[in-house]
Amino acid sequence: MDWQPLALTFKLALVTTAILFVISIPIASWLSSTKSKLRPVLETLVSMPLVLPPTVLGFYMLVAFSPENAFGGWLNEWLGIKLIFSFGGLVLASVIYSLPFMVQPIQAGLSSLPPTLKEASYTMGKSKMKTLLKILLPNIRPSLLTGIVLSFAHTVGEFGVVLMIGGNMPGRTKVASIAIYDEVEALNYTAANNYSLILFFITFIILLLVYLINGGYFKRFAQ
Amino acid sequence: MISLNLKKKLKSAGGQMVLDLKLTIEKGQFVTLFGESGAGKTSTLRMLSGLLKPDSGLIEVGETTWFNSDENIDLKPQQRKVGYVFQDYALFPNMSVRQNLEYALHKGQDKAIIGELLQFAELNELEQRKPETLSGGQKQRVALARALVQRPEILILDEPLSALDLKMRIKLQEYLLQVHRKYKLTTILVSHDIGEIVKLSDKVFELHKGRVIKKGAAADFFGLNKTSAKFRFSGEVLKIQKEDVIYIVSVLIGNDIVRVVSDPIEAAQLKVGDQVLVASKAFNPIIQKL
Incomplete structure (x- = not known):
């Protein structure tokens, strides 16, 4: 059995989750505290991937990043970046596609904290940054964990966007979900089943761990 | 300032x-x-x-x-x-x-x-x-x-x-x-x-x-200086009860309920839940160690 698609899937999921974690905290923090009129617009944009068919997103990215077109050509020519049919392109597409799965739990967590926590920290002379890092984030650990795991699992399960923008290139863009599709098309059911079973159990265990941790089962066990 | x-x-x-x-x-x-x-x-x-x-x-x-x-x-x-x-x-x-x-x-x-x-x-x-x-x-x-x-x-x-x-x-x-x-x-x-x-x-x-x-x-x-009382407590009116020609006002002071006699004119100004001052100056209170 070829392990490469699985390895690629988890590499993609790890990189995507790491990038998402870093960019989602400022977005979620802004969304949870702003009174700006732009807020509903940004919230809508962040949530769009939840309802939009992945092929729509993949299609537009394919068009935008194609070296045949202005923007893709510019990227290719000036920065030497080629985003279609490459791992970099997959990462970018996955980040956009899984954005709501990271931003929404963090935003919900931050909004659930009493505003006085933040205000108390400000009256003690602490900056917004310090307040976020030392007070707000440590108190929404379950939300952070949920965001990380959902983004990871969602990226593992991605199919449409990856197929559109990455194609099916072994070792570069052929992730497990596409490998399964490939094997089924070739009537190679045993191989498809192997990939599927592995994905099934890994995602089951990851999600189970989240529910156990956030439900406090381990803490109860330790006591 | x-x-x-x-x-x-x-x-x-x-x-x-x-x-x-x-x-x-x-x-x-x-x-x-x-x-x-x-x-x-x-x-x-x-x-x-x-x-x-x-x-x-x-x-x-x-x-x-x-x-x-x-x-x-x-x-x-x-x-x-x-x-x-x-x-x-x-x-x-x-x-x-x-x-x-x-x-x-x-x-x-x-x-x-x-x-x-x-x-x-x-x-x-x-x-x-x-x-x-x-x-x-x-x-x-x-x-x-x-x-x-x-x-x-x-x-x-x-x-x-x-x-x-x-x-x-x-x-x-x-x-x-x-x-x-x-x-x-x-x-x-x-x-x-x-x-x-x-x-x-x-x-x-x-x-x-x-x-x-x-x-x-x-x-x-709160008008507390009008009385030059020997002792005074503030409390809350719990009940106003008419008995013959006078009224009995029950006041919660701390954890104790004190009953105070009041005439109809005074009682008419009070209602349950009012904060009131109970004061006295005409007698010497007895102090007893508990």
């Missing part, structure tokens, strides 16, 4: 309200803002501490201007020297009692004050505990100690005792007075409890729909 001159449109439970407030507070005074819910008391405190921006006006504390809408001065809450005790205490759940206090230290500040405040607030034995494991009174003491770490000049107390039982309230009132004197603070309290106000404050401002409608020294404010 603190002088406030604030205008702010507020959305309260009863619709829109314009807060239009002028008040001055002498340095070192213990001042209470009194008034019904939605009168603008908390909003005033929030504007003073920089958590809420007034539409226009002026906030001056001593020689410095904290807010001036004409000159575009608006100090951030981080720059104002205010210790704020929130109604919900706002203790940081991820930190122990000691860490909560240590977080409030400013850069390079001597850590000795932490030990001093823990001692003063009788929190030494609790210093490693997390806030969720503390009782209401203990949380209140942590919040107060934490507000004092930075040695603020102004201490703001937003109904700090409202969630506590009577015994704890009385103990903490004493404690607030001690803190106020020991650290030479200018203290601003929001409270509904007349007994508490009279006991603690030098001066009272009554707010109604965003305006100061009455001010005065605490005892004068």
